[in-house]
Amino acid sequence: MLLRSNTGTKRGSTVAKQAEYKITESAAELEEHLRDMLFIRLFEEKCNRVYREGKAGGYMHVYIGMEALAVGWMKAIRKGEDYVITAYRDHAHALLLGTPPEAVLGEVMGRKCGTAGGKGGSMHIYDPKNGFYGGWGIVGGHIPLGAGLAFAARYRGEDKVCINFMGDGAANQGVVFETLNMASLYDLPCVFVIENNEFAMGTRLEYHAADKELWKRGLPFDIRSERLDGMDVIQMKRQATEIVEWCRKEQRPAWIEIMTYRYSGHGAADNDRQLYRTKEEEELAWTRDPIARLKKQMISLGYMTDEKYEAIEEELNNEVERIYEICDASPFPDPDEVYDNIYSDMTPEKGH
């Protein structure tokens, strides 16, 4: 009989295999990766400041540290055609799919110019015209929805796939396993991407998962299952591209665990990081920073200099400030709008 003590080491490792590789991507492509990751980081840092100033409220979760993951995957898909769905940590996905940044920040700030006119907030960003289906706050709850989007593509014989993102914590929800079973049973073109940032709010991976190797969870359902490194944007994009095209061609699901790390707290309201990790751990994690890594790779190839990097950073920062000014000038929704769009064809009864 296998016994596990509650103080002993937990099963599984947290290491993703890293291959030696040669960079063949053009300088222009790498610069685009860098700009995209940096823009997300600066945008998210601004969101944090906006929140601290009281101009955003509720729950807000930023993507700082995880940029390479979304950049890699969003560049691997056919933007605007393929379906993308995720949970509440959703700013980066929308920005990369082409949602105007002022509509994203506007929504975070609860303004009329936001993606949902201020009714959704940070956790509920949607942009279906660009293939983005949210933006969901019930941990794990959107996973069957993503499979349903893939089902629709399959039903209609379309050439679309769905990228279905979730956190490591979400990967424990029962409905995820229900969905994996059906995704395999019905041959759905759906890539389940686990953004394993090692924490579910204040609970570390080893305290919420009986086996830290979440990638194995697709195997019992006869689903292609892998674990990849999400801190290297070049590799991320290459591997994501291969998997997305495999899924499109084979019309089969995939279950891909991506190892990453969130440098910020769980959400803007999380002031208790020391309750679940040490300063030393955070410092160590910063040595894997995907932006610094790409910058270093580019410098060694002669594609980047410190001066150029600083100029890009300044340019993007100005851009973020410009966006903020637009949002700050945008009005809050009108009181009457509270009744709009509950139904497509009727208004509910009014009044208390």
Next chain:
Amino acid sequence: MALEMTYREALAKSIEEEMQKNSEVFIMGEDIGRYQGTFKVTRGFVEKFGSRSANYNYRILDTPITECGFTGIGIGAAMAGLRPIVEFMTMSFSILALDQIINHAAKVHYMTNGEVKCPIVFRGPGGAAKQLSAQHSHSMDGWYAHVPGLKVVCPATVADAYGMMKSAIADDNPVIFYENPGLYTVKGEIPDDINYSVPIGKGQILREGKDISLIGYSRMTQVHLAAAEMLAKDGIDCEVVDVRSLLPLDTETIYNSVRKTHRAVVTYEDWRSGGFGGEIVSRIQEDCFDDLDAPVIRVGGLNVPMPYARNLELLCIPSEEDVIAAVHKIR
């Protein structure tokens, strides 16, 4: 010309016709395909829309026993524009899918400020069948009618089962279509018109009367019709108001009847305490207070888990006698 058939057959005919008309309409649920449906609403569908030998048929999709998961897949498909009909083997099992229905289907249109529609029908038998006891007999109508973003219909007649199913499938919003199992064998007539439909959100008067309004929906409307028949022999002239649609609720039809009769009994199968009938009563007293000659009475299911023994079960479900007793209280 009219066609005679059962409530069950009317549902099947309605769904089949809509699936023939529109290839984006499909049905999914447990045992609906090869097994022909637990209550046999989808009898013959797998032969018509798929094949028994295929691993799966997308138009008549047999699902594993995972209510939360398959409901979510249906909702996702609806978000992409398909028009799924999700069958729950019984509405009691939809409790496992409440998160998907309430947190997801009912909210997506609002959270996207109208960008995403969710045209989906959730249907199945709700309320007591026969001796299915505590876990299989829930009336979920009032639970759902509480939720903005959902529409809830509870047809009581064969024609309405046929016509309201058409409207539910055509609706761009999530619709809960509640079928009391006691109604499946009820016989009636439908118009011979595949384009017939009954709008969601309209009540109807099934029997005119001047003394008292009997207000209800689903199978309780049939109970009211029978009770009205009996009361007529005692010289009490009942008006039977069939609510049909709980959300949206047609209060005008209800109020007009109450303004005429000045007395009302509201009957519902759900637990008496906190059930949807209480909502109807509350509205009547708020908006028709001056028209009332007596307090409005609720007749609800007993506030107990549904027992198995047939005599106890019958005790729990409002009957003609319970309605008559309530009428006598205020007459």
